[in-house]
Amino acid sequence: MPVSKDSGRSENQLLAALPAQEYERLVPHLEKVALNNHQVLYEPFEPIDFVYFPVQGVVSLLYTMEDGSTVEVGIVGAEGMVGIPVILGGIKTTNQALVQVPGSAMRLKASVLKSEFERAGVLQTLLLRYAQALLSLASQSAACNRLHTLEERLARWLLLVQNRLQSDELPLTQEYISQMLGTRRSGVTVAAGTLQEAGIISYKRGKITILNQENLEATACECYRVITREFGRLLNADHG
Incomplete structure (x- = not known):
């Protein structure tokens, strides 16, 4: 679907941060x-032909082991872009990009993004900062998975999902959460049950509702605060 000059722009943080001139160069190539x-947006070791700027929904970046087990190494919502390897010199990655929560996105050919990136304008600065934020997320998640409890x-x-979805209602199953966290479903059931008994969340038929934001943040490990602070520092900084 062709887009107008403002369609999807204000709903994606990266697109919204572009100067009008840079954004308008992309408009003829953007498709909602x-x-x-x-839905799988790209597979491991296959060329990335398109990048996606989500305006609604959440996309997980997954690493899959030889035995088929998976763990999430990145998560993307309206703050970012799916397909960051394109601007880092590669057209392939070891990860899979999988839609975790359905929605919509602005799609752009990877070749067009790369050409605009090489103009060395604001887009380049934004995407490099976003790449650093994603790297920080992956690093912090690795430490978190090793050092913190499953409940934390x-x-x-x-x-993190709530932040990207901008909603307290998260359409997620415990089976799916266990895959994202790289753990057994039984462990997620126990941890979710503890949070539900404390009145922090409710869980019913594949939907988790956050009831007490403050207590959920208090339950989370330091990693949430570190990740949130780093994304804010990098993506809300002056582009000059």
Whole structure:
């Protein structure tokens, strides 16, 4: 679907931060597309032909082991872009990009993004900062998975999804959460049950509702605060 000059712009933080001249160069090439539940946007070791600027929904970046087990190494919502390897010199990655919560995105050919990136304008600065933020997220998540309890990790992850979805209602199953956290479903069931008994969340038929934001943040490990602070520092900074 062709887009107007403002369609989807204000809903994606990276696009909204572009100067009018840079954004208008992209407009003829942007296409608004649906992000369907569990849709794969790109596979490991396959060329990335398109990048996606989500305006609604959440996309997980997953690493899959040889035995088929997965763990989430990144999460993208309206603050970012799916396909960051394109601007780092590669057209392939070891990760899979999977739609976690359905929505929509502005899609752009990777070749067009790379050409605009090489103009060395604001887009380049924004995407490099976003790449650093994603790297910080992956690093902090690795430490978190090793050092913190499952209850702390679950609270941290739910908050990150909430931030990107901008909603207290998260359409997620415990089975899916266990795959994202790289742990057993039984462990997630126990951790979610503890949060529910404390009145922090409710869980019913594949939907988690955050009832007490303050207590959920208190339950989360320090990693949530570190990740949130780093994204804010990098993406809200002066572009000059």
